[in-house]
Amino acid sequence: MELNQSKGVIFLAEFRNQGLAEINAELASVGLKIARQLGEELSAVLIGSGTTNSAQELISLGVDKVYLIDNPDFTRYRSEPYLAVMSQICQELQPNVLLLGHTEVGRDLGPRLAFRLNIGLVPNCIDLEMVSESGNVQMTRPVYGGKTIGIFTVENRPQMATVGPKRFEPAPKDHTRQGEIISFPYEIDETSFKKKIVDFSEGCVEGVKLEDAEIIVSGGRGIGCAEDFEKLKELAQILGGCIGGSRAAVDNEWLPSNLQVGITGKVVSPNLYIAIGISGSIQHMAGCSAAKTIIAINRDPEAQIFKMAHFGVVCDWRKILPPILEICKTLPR
Ligand SMILES: Cc1cc2nc3c(=O)[nH]c(=O)nc-3n(C[C@H](O)[C@H](O)[C@H](O)COP(=O)(O)OP(=O)(O)OC[C@H]3O[C@@H](n4cnc5c(N)ncnc54)[C@H](O)[C@@H]3O)c2cc1C
Numbered sequence: 001m002e003l004n005q006s007k008g009v010i011f012l013a014e015f016r017n018q019g020l021a022e023i024n025a026e027l028a029s030v031g032l033k034i035a036r037q038l039g040e041e042l043s044a045v046l047i048g049s050g051t052t053n054s055a056q057e058l059i060s061l062g063v064d065k066v067y068l069i070d071n072p073d074f075t076r077y078r079s080e081p082y083l084a085v086m087s088q089i090c091q092e093l094q095p096n097v098l099l100l101g102h103t104e105v106g107r108d109l110g111p112r113l114a115f116r117l118n119i120g121l122v123p124n125c126i127d128l129e130m131v132s133e134s135g136n137v138q139m140t141r142p143v144y145g146g147k148t149i150g151i152f153t154v155e156n157r158p159q160m161a162t163v164g165p166k167r168f169e170p171a172p173k174d175h176t177r178q179g180e181i182i183s184f185p186y187e188i189d190e191t192s193f194k195k196k197i198v199d200f201s202e203g204c205v206e207g208v209k210l211e212d213a214e215i216i217v218s219g220g221r222g223i224g225c226a227e228d229f230e231k232l233k234e235l236a237q238i239l240g241g242c243i244g245g246s247r248a249a250v251d252n253e254w255l256p257s258n259l260q261v262g263i264t265g266k267v268v269s270p271n272l273y274i275a276i277g278i279s280g281s282i283q284h285m286a287g288c289s290a291a292k293t294i295i296a297i298n299r300d301p302e303a304q305i306f307k308m309a310h311f312g313v314v315c316d317w318r319k320i321l322p323p324i325l326e327i328c329k330t331l332p333r
Pocket residue numbers: 144145146219220221222223245246247248249260261262263264265266276277278279280281282283284287297298299300303315316317318
């Protein structure tokens with residue numbers, strides 16, 4: 001796409017269960033920051049069925065224009081139709097900056113769209129900042145498994161990035177804001193798609209979702225076996241929280257992969273994160289360092305996690321967990 005013809009910041013809004021997903025307020029927040037720095041408009045593309053109220057909500061989050069594709073064929077995310085719509089929108093609107101969430105949708109669609117548009121993609125950004133002389137956006141992301149931070153710019157347009165969840169403060173809502181909702185008619189041609197969804201089932205999540213939990217009890221390799229994770233689950237349950245774990249716990253199949261915390265797992269920001277038998281690798285801490293309070297239980301006083309934790313207990317978790325459980329059971333609910 002022509003460099004000097006490209007204008008505006010645009011993001012793909014995520015519509016789930018008849019409402020806006022949480023990532024939208026974060027995309028609006030970082031999108032607005034870049035749009036202001038560029039002196040350009042912020043737009044969102046909203047694809048789904050029954051989306052009109054959500055379009056208005058996007059405007060209240062700071063979006064100037066919402067391109068709306070409201071079509072029952074788009075009830076669920078599907079790679080090929082989304083790819084077809086998004087590439088057509090990008091060809092027509094020629095945005096300067098294109099943002100997606102680093103979510104299931106963005107991780108699936110981003111590389112496909114970048115390939116289709118023949119542009120670069122910087123995934124999982126934790127910061128975006130405009131470089132004033134060049135008009136390029138400086139995109140910051142963890143590299144080498146989170147051991148260091150890389151800063152990238154993209155020469156072609158749109159400058160495309162996926163934005164990590166919980167990396168930006170959500171944009172506040174202003175219900176008095178005015179904006180434009182533009183219908184973008186798009187007819188799906190099913191014959192042009194190679195894949196067909198034959199069935200869909202929601203993953204079973206008991207209780208609070210990990211990403212939304214205020215309290216997380218997280219276990220690592222130090223827990224030792226799947227059976228002992230049950231004791232951590234008991235603590236999580238008593239505290240009204242959620243269980244999580246390190247990649248080592250997931251690799252050992254003590255926990256399902258959707259409960260992994262870290263750079264290749266979920267990024268969480270609970271009020272309380274209790275890390276038990278976790279060493280505190282940089283890849284794990286990248287997922288939980290935003291927690292307001294971290295309590296670490298580890299038998300090794302030199303464990304890395306004690307450098308990040310607000311409170312630490314140097315002890316075999318098997319000794320300390322039973323009295324903690326007893327005390328927690330007596331707490332008022
Ligand atoms: C590209 C890449 C991406 C990665 N992504 C992630 C990620 O998203 N999330 C993640 O977690 N990891 C990730 N990892 C792996 C990461 O580097 C570590 O290997 C992993 O986090 C270690 O898990 P752990 O702390 O449970 O295990 P360990 O490092 O083995 O630590 C176990 C800890 O338990 C303590 N312990 C043992 N027994 C007890 C006991 N009885 N009581 C108390 N303490 C005890 C030990 O002292 C030790 O500190 C990634 C690695 C790479 C290369």
